[in-house]
Amino acid sequence: MAGYEVRAVTFHAGALPASGQELESSLEELAERALEAVDSASSATGLRPTYVRVALPGVRLEDASRVAKVAERLGSDLLLNAGAWPASADLEKLVDLPRSGAYLSILLAERTWEEARRASHSLPLLLRPSPGNKGGD
Secondary structure (H helix, E strand, O other), rough: OOOOOEEEEEOOOOOOOOOHHHHHHHHHHHHHHHHHHHHHHHHHHHOOOEEEEEEOOOOOHHHHHHHHHHHHHHOOEEEEEEEEEEEOOOOHHHHHHHHOOOEEEOOOOOOOOOHHHHHHHHHHHHOOOOOOOOOOO
16 A cells, blocks of 8 residues: 555553552553554554554653653553643653653643743753663653
8 A cells, every 4th residue: 555654543541540550550551452453453454553652641640650661661662642741730750751752741721921931941851861861762
């Protein structure tokens, strides 16, 4: 099938377990099932998406590091979207997410210049490479 490609397939996760090891296990199972579905569809169609993503519903701030651990274990096989975070959240506690390969969105709920400035001040911290990773990815 020439002429087009499948750029991305995104699976949207439903409710997640409360937290802890159960959350990690659930995310890994979800990733495995998503990759199996993509493999099956790819075998049937001959098309393989460039990216496979799983979009998570609201992740609790205290679980962000667990999501980051799972994202790191998954590597480039599957991308985790750790959800949308209000700019008013303690964004510094989320630094492990982008460093692990997961990504997130920052919401400007108030839509004020002050809120935009707060969010923009967090970006350098969120984008800074981890100490052992000089390339930033």
